[in-house]
Amino acid sequence: MSEDEMLNNSNEINEIVVSNLIGGELSLEKVTDDKLEADKKYKEIFVSDLSLMMGNVSQTALQVANQGMTLAQIAKQAPNGLFTATSNPANMSKFANGTTSTMVRDASGSLVEHAGFADVGLSASVNPAIILSAGMQVMSAVSGTYYLHEINAQIKGMDAKLEKLLNFHHDTNIGRLIAARKGLSEIANREFVDTTDLFAIRNYKTNADEIHEEYTYRLKRDESKLNLEINSKVEEEKLRDINFTMTIAFEASKLSLFAELIEIGTRMKIGGQIENIVGLTRQLKQNYTKSFYHNIDLEVEKVYSMLQQRSSNELVDKKKKYEKSLEKLTDVHIHNGWGILAEFGINTIVAVKSKSDVNKVKEKVVLENNNLRTVKKGMKQNKESDGIDKIIDKVVELPYKEAKILYVPSKNNKQRVFVPI
Template identity: 75%
Template structure:
């Protein structure tokens, strides 16, 4: 335990200070073995969520620079609204209503872009022009990223609602239901399954590209066989035609190989970008912690101070 010059406790080994309102009743904090469901935990998790949700701005602004889309602006406004609620010292039922509306906005944008993604996937599978295919993949990657960010924001909204209800207090049964719902929504979310979704988009295209390569290789082998199968006294005109066909077949094989390599490179880049994005968010870890809350007890250090104020410490996470 560390005190400042005035004797005020500033640190305690293994605990982190959580600032809460003086109006919070200590009996709520210490009641019925459900300490972690108190206003203290609500404040604690809202602080953690606030730190992570602000990281979305850089990605959303980057997307806005790539393509001016009004829905990106709506996501930025939604992010700011949720962040403002998460950072408030006092929250009430009005904030819960606002959170639900913000979540609805994020869900609507997510659904719109998922529908667009399905349409682009169908168009990609019918596309055989390399240049057009490249543009289509860029559109797919952009659409997938917007769907990912919107779904992430929806999960953040669920977390913020849970944290806000904890902060308000007296809503244990509702919170338990919301954590179960969050667990189900997260398990089935595009955000959670994004690696599989990326693989799905590219796997169908890679199958087609591999089939094209096999067909071109067979055509090249046939051209090579015809080129080497000529009479002892060759007809030079026919031989030149065969040579031209052979060169073209080889060029087609090389292009097919380059196409597959480019697709694999694009796939790798998208997967790395999504992985880094998720690692920066750390929303997975917060969701796991919050989902475990109804079944987890924590030691809480409550220290009364002068002027009817109170200091509350919770265990520091590893």
């Protein structure tokens, strides 16, 4: 049955089902009169005929109407019926290319007489799946743009945090992170993007990953030779170095995740890349779960647990020495002359020194515990202000987020599709 013949029987048609050879199926149900009173508005999507025929709709080939219309308003312009389908970008990608078959059913679910199956090719005039896919792509691009703005608002906050770290004289690496941050922000703000931007995003991510690896290596190297002096100034300086190293690794890990998010949003704006986006969102979720950024509490605990274990062992050792010095003080020896006084004096000095060593180690333990609480609190506040975990949760679901789109079949080969505002 041709589309014109199908439309002649439009009053009998309750459902249009489009299927393809790889198991994809899309059901478009007729919007009944009782649903037309809904207040929700939709905007029409305009796609060039050439893009539809090629099955590849780019960001420049899509236009969206300025004004929204209600279902009732659209229905007045749809004499052949108004149909709606619920799907997601990942599912719609199955219909972008290849041969599809169309069948129609009436209200009872039976095939309309003489409707049968009509094998159709890529012609947009007889394949509603292609133009519906274009509409879904618009929604995907809108979602990508929305999250790019949200990501960009969060990523800008990195500059102030990074500039505070310049006092530690790691200007080159911090400068590279700031430059990457600004470059990613510029891409996120562009109205039109292309593959050149994708290469730039990957380069910025590589820079962030290299810096992250350098500072996590420094952290492991410092862990292996941590033997803090019993000197409060030296201890504080070494703890500051450790905290700084963790902070740089944390910020670099965060920027790498931002780069992944921006690449996904950019690909959504470019269009026609849903398979890549599905793979990238899956990879993002895995990378986030394993990231230094996400596991910062565990990373901090790991570093400080080694410090605390060494300090604990040192405290036990100093206490034992102090106890032995006390035993010598109470150990009475019989000496002639002044010998006993000299021995007592020496043992007293040793005991006082041992007691001082115990107190210094205790001070070190307190310093480490205070630093641990401060660092954990600071990192927690940093993560809360970023909000990156919530953005990632939303972005990884975008390829599978279902939405309703409207389809208006037409006899004049100008099929129309509307997406919700």
